[in-house]
Every structure is written in C-alpha cells, then in structure tokens.
Amino acid sequence: MPRPTLRSALAALTMGAVALAPTVGLGAGPSLPSATDAQVAQAAAAGLSLDGADPTRVFPDPIINGDFLQYTAGTLGGLAMPYLEGLDELANRYSVTREDGAGAFTHADICTYVCDLMEAGEIQVLDARGAIVDDDGVRKILSAGGRELPVVTLTAPDSADHPVEERLDLYFSMSIHGSERAGAEGGVRYIEDLLIAFEAEQLGEEPLTGPKVLTAGDPTNPDYAEYSVTEVMQSARLHFIAPNPDGWADGDRNDGRGLYHRGNDNGYDLNRQFPTLGWHNSGGQQYNSGNENETKALQAFIEDYLGTPQGAADLHGEFADNVLLAIMFPAGQFDPLALQGQYRLAEAIKHNVNTSVHPGAAGLLATIGMGEVQPAEYHTAYDAIGYDDSGFQGDYLVQQGILEMDHEYILSNLAPSSVFVPELEQVHVDTTRALLDATIALTLKAYGVGVDVPAERADRRTPGLDYTVDMDGARIGYVYDPETITDEDVENEPPFGLPQADYASTNMTYFEDVQTVMANVTMEPIEDVTTADLSTFDRIVVADDSLRIDDVDGWAALEAWTRAGGDLVLTDSALQALEVIEAVPAGSVERVTQYAGEISEVDRDHPLLDGVGGIIRQTYFEVPLGYRMNTAPAWFVDADAWTGDVAATIGATTASMDLIVTSTYGNATDDVVLAGGEPTLGTMALDEGRVTIFGAILPDAGNVGPNTHGLADYAVTYAGNGILMNILKGL
Numbered sequence: 001m002p003r004p005t006l007r008s009a010l011a012a013l014t015m016g017a018v019a020l021a022p023t024v025g026l027g028a029g030p031s032l033p034s035a036t037d038a039q040v041a042q043a044a045a046a047g048l049s050l051d052g053a054d055p056t057r058v059f060p061d062p063i064i065n066g067d068f069l070q071y072t073a074g075t076l077g078g079l080a081m082p083y084l085e086g087l088d089e090l091a092n093r094y095s096v097t098r099e100d101g102a103g104a105f106t107h108a109d110i111c112t113y114v115c116d117l118m119e120a121g122e123i124q125v126l127d128a129r130g131a132i133v134d135d136d137g138v139r140k141i142l143s144a145g146g147r148e149l150p151v152v153t154l155t156a157p158d159s160a161d162h163p164v165e166e167r168l169d170l171y172f173s174m175s176i177h178g179s180e181r182a183g184a185e186g187g188v189r190y191i192e193d194l195l196i197a198f199e200a201e202q203l204g205e206e207p208l209t210g211p212k213v214l215t216a217g218d219p220t221n222p223d224y225a226e227y228s229v230t231e232v233m234q235s236a237r238l239h240f241i242a243p244n245p246d247g248w249a250d251g252d253r254n255d256g257r258g259l260y261h262r263g264n265d266n267g268y269d270l271n272r273q274f275p276t277l278g279w280h281n282s283g284g285q286q287y288n289s290g291n292e293n294e295t296k297a298l299q300a301f302i303e304d305y306l307g308t309p310q311g312a313a314d315l316h317g318e319f320a321d322n323v324l325l326a327i328m329f330p331a332g333q334f335d336p337l338a339l340q341g342q343y344r345l346a347e348a349i350k351h352n353v354n355t356s357v358h359p360g361a362a363g364l365l366a367t368i369g370m371g372e373v374q375p376a377e378y379h380t381a382y383d384a385i386g387y388d389d390s391g392f393q394g395d396y397l398v399q400q401g402i403l404e405m406d407h408e409y410i411l412s413n414l415a416p417s418s419v420f421v422p423e424l425e426q427v428h429v430d431t432t433r434a435l436l437d438a439t440i441a442l443t444l445k446a447y448g449v450g451v452d453v454p455a456e457r458a459d460r461r462t463p464g465l466d467y468t469v470d471m472d473g474a475r476i477g478y479v480y481d482p483e484t485i486t487d488e489d490v491e492n493e494p495p496f497g498l499p500q501a502d503y504a505s506t507n508m509t510y511f512e513d514v515q516t517v518m519a520n521v522t523m524e525p526i527e528d529v530t531t532a533d534l535s536t537f538d539r540i541v542v543a544d545d546s547l548r549i550d551d552v553d554g555w556a557a558l559e560a561w562t563r564a565g566g567d568l569v570l571t572d573s574a575l576q577a578l579e580v581i582e583a584v585p586a587g588s589v590e591r592v593t594q595y596a597g598e599i600s601e602v603d604r605d606h607p608l609l610d611g612v613g614g615i616i617r618q619t620y621f622e623v624p625l626g627y628r629m630n631t632a633p634a635w636f637v638d639a640d641a642w643t644g645d646v647a648a649t650i651g652a653t654t655a656s657m658d659l660i661v662t663s664t665y666g667n668a669t670d671d672v673v674l675a676g677g678e679p680t681l682g683t684m685a686l687d688e689g690r691v692t693i694f695g696a697i698l699p700d701a702g703n704v705g706p707n708t709h710g711l712a713d714y715a716v717t718y719a720g721n722g723i724l725m726n727i728l729k730g731l
Helices: 009-017 037-045 083-094 110-114 120-129 182-203 229-235 245-249 293-305 336-356 358-367 381-385 393-399 422-446 509-517 552-563 572-580 718-729
Strands: 105-109 132-135 138-141 150-154 168-174 213-216 225-228 236-241 311-317 325-329 377-380 403-409 469-479 518-526 539-543 567-571 589-594 618-620 632-637 645-650 662-664 667-669 678-686 689-694
Touching (some): 037 358, 083 105, 083 182, 105 110, 105 138, 110 138, 110 293, 120 132, 138 293, 168 182, 182 236, 182 403, 213 229, 213 336, 213 422, 225 229, 229 236, 236 293, 236 422, 325 336, 336 377, 336 422, 336 718, 358 422, 377 381, 393 403, 403 422, 469 718, 509 518, 539 572, 552 567, 552 689, 567 572, 572 589, 572 632, 618 718
Parallel strands (some): 469 539
Antiparallel strands (some): 105 150, 632 678
C-alpha cells in the first residue's frame, strides 16, 4: 500500500498557523533560519511526505522547522524543542504507561539498562573517568564531553496476547558521526510519526497527517511485507539512540562551536571503536578497542541487555554522490542465507526510497543546484564511499548475526555541515521514513511475524524468508584443504592490552555453509584427487591453494578429468594451474594486490552474472580476512592468452577513486568504466570439458595482524556469492 504524500496539514500552514521567515539559514550565526511558504509548497509539490508538517509536533519537519534539531536547550534552533526536553515532552504525550493504552514511548539513560550488567572492571573504568553520575537518584553514563545518552524505546504496553519478552528487538543508530545529521534528523521525526499513528489507531482516530502503514518492497514481490503500526508495536521493541551527543552538540546554535564534529569530545571516531573480525589499526584512534564511554555502553546495551537484536540500521551521511541513498552491505563472514536476507532487505529499502522519495526529491534537489541525483542503490561500503576500515559499528552488528544495512545519505557530512538547507533536510527525513519502514517490516517478516512458516524452515535464523537454490541434480566436489590459519601464528600481537581471540580460519567452511541452502545436489569434499573416483562429479572446485600448485600428480588427474568433459572451477591462486594443465602458456597468470577483492568491466549479460543486482565491484571483504589496504590478493590471466569468454576483469587500475558508477531504477549499469582489464572471471573450453575462473573470491585469510577479535573463514560479498553460486550451478 503506497503511503500518502500530500498532507492536510499544509492547509493549516499556508493559512498562517505558523509564521515562516523568508530565509534559508546559513547555519552559523544568531539568526533563526526557517522555510518560506513557497518552500513548503515546493516540497509538497515534489511529493515529499511531510508527515511532520504539523507545527504542534514536538519535532516538526525540517521544511517548517527552519533549522537543525538542537541537542542543547536555548532560544535558537527553529520550532522544535531541544532533543532532551523534546524526549521528555514525548513522554508526557505518549508514555507507554498511559491509562488508555494509546502510548508506546519510553526513554531512559543507557545506564538504566546496562550498568547492572556490565563487568565490574568496566564500571570501575567509567567511574574513574567520572562518566557515571547520579542525577537526582538516577545513574547515568555520560559521553566523553559529559552529555547524556538516552535510549528511546517504542513498543506497545505489555499484554497477555503480546508479551513484551517475546517481541523482537530492533536497534537504530542515529548519526554516530556527529557531522552526519541526516540520521538523527530523520530518526527523531520517525519516532514521533510512529507515536502519533499508534495513538490514533488505539483511539480509532485519524491523525492530521493521515494513517500510516509500514511496507517493505514491491507489492508484486513475494518478499513484500506490510504491517500496521499496532502490529509493529505489539511484535517488536524499537530502540533508537543518538550515540554521539558530543559531535551533535558541537554544532548547536546555542552552545556549540559552530560546526558539527565527526568524533566525540575526546576526538575519537566512535565508528572505529567496535570489535570486528580481521586486522585493526593500533594507532592513536585505538580502533576496535571499545575504549570510549559511548562504545562501552553501546556494546553492553546490544549484547548484554538486548542479547543481540534481530534487526538494525546504522544511519550515516556522505559528501556529494550521484545516488540519493547508498544502501551498504556491511563486512563480515556471511553464509548464503544471511547474504540473501541482506539482499532482500536492500531491495526492499531501494524500492521504498525510489518510489516514495526519489521521484520528487531528484527534481527538488536540482532546484537548489545539486544537479542530477540518481535513485538509491545498494553496494558494499567500499563500492559506495571508496574505502574500508576496521571497527565499523555496522560490521560489528551484522557479525553478531543481526539483519542490518548501513546507509549513507547524499550531502550530509562536512558539506553542508551546519549550513541548513530546508529542502535537503526534508529529503533526508523522508528518506529515513522510507528506509526504516522497509527495515522494520522486512525484519518482522524475516522472523516470521504474521507468516505461515513451513516446518522445514522453522529452525532457520530467518524462517520467514523462503530461499532454496535448486541445483538440478548437480554432483559437485571440492578439493579439501585440512590446514587452518590460527592465532598461534599471527605476526603481530594485540595492542592496548587487549586479549587475543582464538581462531582457526579455513575457506573450506564456505562449502559446508553453502549446502544449507541447496536442494537437489550432491556436494562432497575430495581429500585426494589422485585416488578419488572423479567420474562421479560434474564439477570440481579448487579454491585458492587447496591443491598445491606443485602437486604434479593431482593436477594431472584433474586435467585428464576436465579434458574428458569435466567442469573445473579455479579460484584465486588456483588460476596458476591454467599453466600447469597447459590451458594457457607459461607466464600468463599473474597475481596483483588490490585495495579490496574486486573486479571491473563487468558483463551483466554473461550467465555468471545472472540475477546479481546492485553495484557489482567488490567480491570479497578484505578486512575480516586480515588484509590491510592494498594488500588484498587477486589473480588474472593475460588477455592475449585467454581464449574463453570474459565476465569480468581486473582493470589496469583499480584505485577506488577511479570508480565511475551510473544507476537506473531497477538495475545498476556500467559499474566500472576502465580500460585495459585482464580476465579474472570467465569460462574457457578445454577439449570436451570446461574451465571456469574467479580470481578474487575465496583467498585464504592473511595473518599479519593484529587480528585481535579473530579472522573470518571467508568473506564473500553479496555480489561475489551470487556469482559463485552461478558457477556452482554450472551457468
């Protein structure tokens, strides 16, 4: 059901219910910026939802509020109440303890939830810093700058039919980077949207801004989900937190320094503090250490209080981009079922944003000089913003098993910083509404809320998602490598006195995991190719160095089997075997190190790309595998030596800033425009058989370290896994 976009509240505005100043604020100075009547009308004509176009709200929409929301109390900052006072007012209006049952709001300092659960040593550290204070009998954990960290929870009153303890938990991080305001601007408005709608549903009334239904994706798609606000509130607890009050308050008109800041008042980037798989930087930012007050509290809330939520969203902002919203897959080790859940969530968010926000927003933003803005698209973080790193909150969340995506809003960063542009912030808010609707609705469906779950899916992590790949009777073997990469052999020890996690990494785990979503298949490890009956297999995979390149007898056996009609799959360093089996001349296969595992010059019409959507570039995540920037291995074949078809190459240059992306609604196209690429993905006939190569997908992990929190076994991206599944199907 599409959500209404033009609200009756606009009539009240244009009749003079609110006095609107005729200027757009420049963000630093004593004046109170506000939107004009013409800007409100322009936003409405563009199709923006304006759910908050009601001046009686605690947090009116940006297009009428006239400024950014303020953390600090004072006389400046638009119509909205300052954040903390505004939360108190929401409690007055919509408390879950309301006698009529029409409230769903709770807010409390994060200490309320975690201080009794945290380890004694962590509490002692916070106490020693003065970070735990007593405020009229209420203990609070303060940020580095001494500011409060309230958690907002939305859920219906407890009931026998819908007990609170049985509800799902979803966690929403609003602007962990203080200079990226879109997440907080949108998240706070969305909180009030849900409260207004829930109250109206309980009282049998229609709110000024119309009824609200949460939908996810295309109604014609089997994954489509739709829930009323009451159904959501009775099925889930929605937890919202602005984790970086310092960076926010720094840009306040009343008490700030004029510019929002990325980090907290200690200067630390909180989005590098979380314990994630793979290498981390032991420099001044203390990556992966969880050392800051804010991240200590957040980890305890997520792990100890919530016990790992089911769904999440991490809301960020970036500089100029050519897409309205970059929907980003977090990095980690994800089996095909987990990747499929992320893909379906990404598709639902993309549909919501591109049908309800982009059509009007693109034209509206063009009027303020932003040029052409393409629809939302999904990618990895590297594909979207051009870099990876360790300690990301989003990576930490998904590595806990949470269904989550990260989001980068166009122009919500150092540009425009504290310069307030009503039209732009309205677009950010409406984009948040669309993406959070999709996140909540899809997560509820994934976990079976209101879904008839077949018995065979009952034990799955996301039983509400139907995903099985018919392999059409394929008989697949994979050469088994018993060796593992362990913490005992890591070259660099953990910094900061952190303990070393145990790990034993092997890419063989992928072949065990992939079978959990396959049907009509036989898949077996081959421990010795010289003694095994290879004729029982249609397809054999050699991943990286699972068969050592100097094993002459082993490769001779595989060559004979392939030339007789077998389908041999070589990944990563196993491409060297092309020379051994005389498929290409000696010296034709080379190794290169890249920023990440990536491909270029993708041929979307090739069968190996069948069904793979989004931006296709990064094929494996390098950070969880222990590879630092520009050390991720990839293999390719000289173009003059390769006689087969080419599905993708490794470009002449693969520097992240050389990426040129165009996007159309439905599919991305022309992912990388580079020349001089060498084949890394493709197929080639070999007598009666075939060889398929994929030079950047399943490398053994690197072990330079420090890998304090462990190493992944494998780290295929959604795109990489989609291609690999097509290879295993023999496309």
